[in-house]
Amino acid sequence: MLRRRSPSSVDDTPVPVDDPKPQGKGRPTPKRRDAEGRRRQPVSAPKDRKEAYRQMRAKQAAERERARKGMLAGDERYYPARDKGPARKFARDWVDSRRLPSQYFLPFSLFILLVTWIPWPPAIQPVVIGYVIxxxxxxxxxxxLFTSIFVAWxxxxxVAEKYPDESLRGVGFYAAMRALQIRRLRFPPPTxxxxxxPVPPKK
Known part of the structure; x- marks a missing residue:
C-alpha cells in the first residue's frame, strides 16, 4: 500500500533574503515619461482667486505672443481659419506680387480729404472742390471697382485651375479685399x- 505523505514532509528550507542572484527585478521597468514626470517640480496651486486670475492672464498673454510671432514668421498653424489653405495662400501671393490701382484707395482718399480741408482762396476753392468731386x-x-472685379475673377x-479640389467659396472676395489694403498693413504679411x-528675411 502507498502511504500518504505527511504534511510535515514539505520542504521547510527558508529562502535566503540576501540572495546574490535574484531572479528578475521584481517590478516593471518605468516608462520614460513617468520618470521624467517624477523629476519635475510640482506646480503650486494659486493662493487665492486674484493669484489664479493673474496666472491665467499671464498664460493667455504668452499664448497670444507666441501666436503673433508665428503669424509674422509665416507659420500657417497660427493663422485664422479665413487665411488657411493653399487657395488663400495663392490669392495672397497673387495680389502681393502686383501693384494694383486699388491698393492706393486709402492714400488717395486721404489726399482728397486734405485737398477739401485746405483753406483755398475764395476764388479758387469752388473750382478745386468741383474738380475733386x-x-x-x-x-x-x-x-x-474695376480692379476689385478683375482681381476676384x-x-x-x-485657383480653380491650380487647385481643382479646393473650395472656391470666398476666394475672389478675399483677394479683392487684400488688394484694397496698403501693402505695409496687409496681414498676414506679404511673402x-x-x-x-520672395521677401528677403529680416536681419
Missing part, C-alpha cells in the same frame, strides 16, 4: 515682392 472721386471709385479662375521675388 466731379473728376477725382469718380475716377478713383471706378478704378477701385482672375484669382478665382487661376513676395512686386514682381514675384
Amino acid at each position: 466731379t473728376i477725382g472721386w469718380p475716377l478713383m471709385m471706378f478704378g477701385v 482672375k484669382v478665382k479662375k487661376q 513676395v515682392l512686386p514682381g514675384g521675388k
Whole structure:
C-alpha cells in the first residue's frame, strides 16, 4: 500500500533574503515619461482667486505672443481659419506680387480729404472742390471697382485651375479685399515682392 505523505514532509528550507542572484527585478521597468514626470517640480496651486486670475492672464498673454510671432514668421498653424489653405495662400501671393490701382484707395482718399480741408482762396476753392468731386472721386471709385472685379475673377479662375479640389467659396472676395489694403498693413504679411521675388528675411 502507498502511504500518504505527511504534511510535515514539505520542504521547510527558508529562502535566503540576501540572495546574490535574484531572479528578475521584481517590478516593471518605468516608462520614460513617468520618470521624467517624477523629476519635475510640482506646480503650486494659486493662493487665492486674484493669484489664479493673474496666472491665467499671464498664460493667455504668452499664448497670444507666441501666436503673433508665428503669424509674422509665416507659420500657417497660427493663422485664422479665413487665411488657411493653399487657395488663400495663392490669392495672397497673387495680389502681393502686383501693384494694383486699388491698393492706393486709402492714400488717395486721404489726399482728397486734405485737398477739401485746405483753406483755398475764395476764388479758387469752388473750382478745386468741383474738380475733386466731379473728376477725382469718380475716377478713383471706378478704378477701385474695376480692379476689385478683375482681381476676384482672375484669382478665382487661376485657383480653380491650380487647385481643382479646393473650395472656391470666398476666394475672389478675399483677394479683392487684400488688394484694397496698403501693402505695409496687409496681414498676414506679404511673402513676395512686386514682381514675384520672395521677401528677403529680416536681419
